Structure formats: structure tokens, C-alpha cells
Amino acid sequence: MAEIETPGLRRISIFDTTLRDGEQAPGNGMLPDQKLRLGMLVDGLGVDIVETGFPASSPSDYKATQALSHQLTNARFATFVRAVRADVDAAVQAGGVEKHQIQVLATGSDIHLEHKRGVSRADGEHEMADTIKFARSLGVTDISVAVEDATRGADDLLHSLIDTVLEAGATTIAIGDTCGCLLPDEFGALIAKVREWAPRPTVVATHCHDDLGLAVANSLAGVMAGADEVQATLGGIGERAGNASLEEIVAALIYKGKSLGVYTTVRPDLLYPAYQVLAEAIGLPPLRNKAVVGVNSFATQAGIHQAGILRNPATYEYLEPEVFGRQRQLMVGRHSGRAIIRYLLDQLGASDEGALVDQMYEEYVSGREGGECYDLDTVKALMRERLEGKDEAAALR
Numbered sequence: 001m002a003e004i005e006t007p008g009l010r011r012i013s014i015f016d017t018t019l020r021d022g023e024q025a026p027g028n029g030m031l032p033d034q035k036l037r038l039g040m041l042v043d044g045l046g047v048d049i050v051e052t053g054f055p056a057s058s059p060s061d062y063k064a065t066q067a068l069s070h071q072l073t074n075a076r077f078a079t080f081v082r083a084v085r086a087d088v089d090a091a092v093q094a095g096g097v098e099k100h101q102i103q104v105l106a107t108g109s110d111i112h113l114e115h116k117r118g119v120s121r122a123d124g125e126h127e128m129a130d131t132i133k134f135a136r137s138l139g140v141t142d143i144s145v146a147v148e149d150a151t152r153g154a155d156d157l158l159h160s161l162i163d164t165v166l167e168a169g170a171t172t173i174a175i176g177d178t179c180g181c182l183l184p185d186e187f188g189a190l191i192a193k194v195r196e197w198a199p200r201p202t203v204v205a206t207h208c209h210d211d212l213g214l215a216v217a218n219s220l221a222g223v224m225a226g227a228d229e230v231q232a233t234l235g236g237i238g239e240r241a242g243n244a245s246l247e248e249i250v251a252a253l254i255y256k257g258k259s260l261g262v263y264t265t266v267r268p269d270l271l272y273p274a275y276q277v278l279a280e281a282i283g284l285p286p287l288r289n290k291a292v293v294g295v296n297s298f299a300t301q302a303g304i305h306q307a308g309i310l311r312n313p314a315t316y317e318y319l320e321p322e323v324f325g326r327q328r329q330l331m332v333g334r335h336s337g338r339a340i341i342r343y344l345l346d347q348l349g350a351s352d353e354g355a356l357v358d359q360m361y362e363e364y365v366s367g368r369e370g371g372e373c374y375d376l377d378t379v380k381a382l383m384r385e386r387l388e389g390k391d392e393a394a395a396l397r
């Protein structure tokens with residue numbers, strides 16, 4: 001595994017929003033008990049904050065927050081609220097104030113102010129200051145301002161809004177690429193400005209959507225530009241095309257952290273089990289080509305790749321399966337080569353040279369028409385029967 005040397009590196013805080021932004025997309029709704037189970041698994045990963053939901057939005061979200069606020073053992077929890085006192089009230093009633101971050105939705109662009117809200121910039125700032133002060137009056141000290149559509153917001157709007165919310169007592173500024181519309185260098189440039197407007201100890205967080213397939217790249221560009229925290233979801237689930245995938249962010253921080261000057265303490269080996277529970281809860285079909293959690297993330301049938309991997313897995317594996325609690329899977333299919341046949345013959349104690357290899361190669365690999373792949377145990381069992389002279393052994397399709 002890529003070594004993590006922490007001296008001189010910045011630790012990146014991870015805010016998991018699977019149970020809020022992830023859950024709000026069609027098809028992803030969960031029962032409170034399912035959210036509790038998943039939230040506890042996400043807690044076990046070692047994330048810093050688990051967003052439990054939006055308590056004012058439904059009794060179900062309220063209940064999930066209530067349960068998780070009592071049971072989380074490592075992480076703080078966050079709840080989502082609008083710039084509305086009643087939302088804050090509901091959040092505090094559900095979860096109390098201990099280890100509770102209130103994430104207040106701020107309107108971050110003129111397009112949203114004018115067309116969605118029908119309010120002025122000044123109104124937008126005023127409602128935020130009022131909500132933050134109200135939360136503080138209830139004893140909440142951890143307050144994130146989630147700036148919606150910030151990536152289409154004018155600089156003067158954002159700067160003034162940030163000044164106002166910091167003055168009112170906000171402790172985190174989360175920059176939303178709500179519509180997923182920026183490129184990494186554009187998002188990085190915005191985070192660099194926000195970093196100047198909101199110096200530490202204020203936390204600057206990224207919240208990126210995947211409409212251009214850039215949510216992870218943008219989040220990392222934000223980290224490089226000085227963001228302290230990344231908001232992400234398991235499997236990248238979330239509004240429309242989804243959010244930055246937690247597992248991809250963690251993988252990138254582990255394997256590229258040194259060159260980015262950062263590190264993560266999230267446990268990579270528990271990501272896949274947590275993802276499996278999520279997939280079952282929301283009925284996500286198994287995805288083949290998804291980094292870290294895909295069926296094929298660590299699987300190969302291609303002969304040239306297998307010939308390399310059998311000599312040294314590093315030839316074709318940058319991410320190491322064991323780091324992520326996964327296993328390398330070599331499959332036999334029409335695209336395989338002789339290397340995997342030799343490997344299996346060797347395991348069976350048979351000659352792995354000459355005519356036998358060619359015969360087995362034709363039988364199990366090149367002579368086939370279909371695209372099916374078989375695991376090594378299946379092919380090995382058939383080869384054993386052939387070697388034992390059982391010509392009736394079932395052939396592969």
C-alpha cells in the first residue's frame with residue numbers, strides 16, 4: 001500500500017453525505033433503521049462527520065437523526081437546514097447540540113436568489129445571519145454554511161455572504177458545485193479565493209456534483225487549493241449524476257496524498273462492505289466498471305494483462321485489492337491467453353509446456369465464441385477432469 005507519512009501533510013476531513021444528499025435522489029430513500037445501520041458503518045470507516053438527513057423535512061429523517069445522534073461513536077453528525085428558524089429547531093430537537101453540526105443552506109448565486117427564492121442579496125445574507133445566531137442561541141457551536149450554486153455565484157456576492165456568516169458565527173464554509181458545472185482548475189481557483197476570504201480556523205469544504213463526471217477531480221482540485229474537508233457519498237450516489245464518490249476520494253488521498261500534501265485516516269478496507277449494505281438497501285444493481293467498489297475493479301480476463309499480473313500484480317494494478325478489502329480475480333474468457341492456462345496446469349501439477357497447453361488453450365479460451373468468463377476454480381475443475389481422462393467433462397460454452 002502507498003505509504004502514508006503524515007509529517008508535514010494536512011489531514012483532510014471527510015464529511016459523508018450519503019444519508020442526506022445521497023438519499024435525496026430518486027430511488028435512494030431509506031427507512032430510518034436502514035439509515036441507522038448504514039450510518040454506523042460509515043462511522044466505523046473513521047469519517048469525521050456523518051450527515052444524517054434533514055430533520056425538518058420528514059418524520060423519517062427526524063427519526064434517523066434521533067437514532068444516529070445517540071449511537072455514533074467516532075464521528076460528529078450533521079443535519080441539513082434551510083435558513084429558517086423552524087428547521088434549526090427541528091434539527092436540535094432531533095439531535096441535541098452535542099457533536100452536532102448544523103449545515104445551513106445559503107443561496108449562493110443571483111440566478112438562485114432571483115428565480116428560485118425571489119429575494120435580494122441583502123435578504124439572503126440577513127436570513128443566514130439570523131439563522132446562525134438562532135442556532136448559536138440554542139447552544140449549537142458547530143455551524144456549516146452550505147453555499148448552494150456557489151460555482152455560478154459572483155465573487156462580490158460570495159465574498160460579502162461569507163463575511164456576513166463568519167461574523168454571525170459560522171465555523172465551516174462548504175462550497176457547492178450544485179449543478180456540477182465547473183472544471184477542476186476553475187473550481188480550484190474558486191476555493192483559493194474562498195480560502196482567502198475565510199482563513200483558518202474556519203473550515204473550507206467542497207461539495208461537488210458529477211454532472212460532467214468531474215466531482216472527484218473537482219474535490220481534489222479544491223483540496224489542492226486549500227480546502228480542509230471533502231463532502232462525499234458512498235458509491236457517489238446523490239442528486240442527478242451524484243456526488244463525489246467517497247471511495248474514490250479516499251483512494252486518491254491514499255495513493256496521491258503525498259504529492260497533494262495531504263492524507264486521510266478513513267479506513268479503505270471497510271468501504272466495500274459499507275457500499276454493499278448501501279447497494280442492498282437502495283437496490284443498486286452491481287456495477288461492473290466502478291472504481292474500488294465495481295464488480296471488475298480488481299478483475300481481469302485479458303491475456304496480456306494476466307500474463308503481466310501473474311508475474312507481478314503491479315504491472316496492471318495501481319490500486320491494490322487487499323487495501324480495499326477486495327480480492328484480485330483472474331477470469332478465464334475468450335480474451336485470455338496461454339499464461340492463465342499454464343498457471344492452472346501448474347497448480348494441477350501437470351506439464352505447463354507444449355501441446356497440452358495448446359490443447360487446453362483451444363478448449364477453454366480461443367475456441368470459444370461467446371463472451372462468458374469463468375472463475376479459476378470452475379476452469380480448474382474442468383481441466384482436472386480432462387487430465388484424469390474424463391472426456392465427458394462439461395465443456396465451457
Ligand SMILES: CC(=O)SCCNC(=O)CCNC(=O)[C@H](O)C(C)(C)COP(=O)(O)OP(=O)(O)OC[C@H]1O[C@@H](n2cnc3c(N)ncnc32)[C@H](O)[C@@H]1OP(=O)(O)O
Pocket residue numbers: 021024054056057058082083084105106107116117148178239
Ligand atoms: C442543494 C441541495 O441539495 S438543497 C437540499 C434539497 N433537498 C430537499 O429538498 C429534500 C427535502 N425537502 C423537503 O422535504 C421539502 O422540500 C421541504 C419540507 C424542505 C419544504 O417543503 P415545502 O415547504 O413544501 O416547500 P417546497 O419544497 O415546495 O419549496 C422549497 C421552499 O424552500 C425555500 N428555500 C430554498 N432554499 C432556501 C434557503 N436556503 N433558506 C430558506 N428557504 C429556502 C424555497 O424558497 C421554497 O419556499 P417558497 O415556496 O416559500 O419559496
Ligand SMILES: CC(C)C(=O)C(=O)O
Pocket residue numbers: 021105146147148149174175176177178179207209239
Ligand atoms: C448546498 C450543498 C451542501 C449541496 O447540497 C449542493 O450544493 O448540492
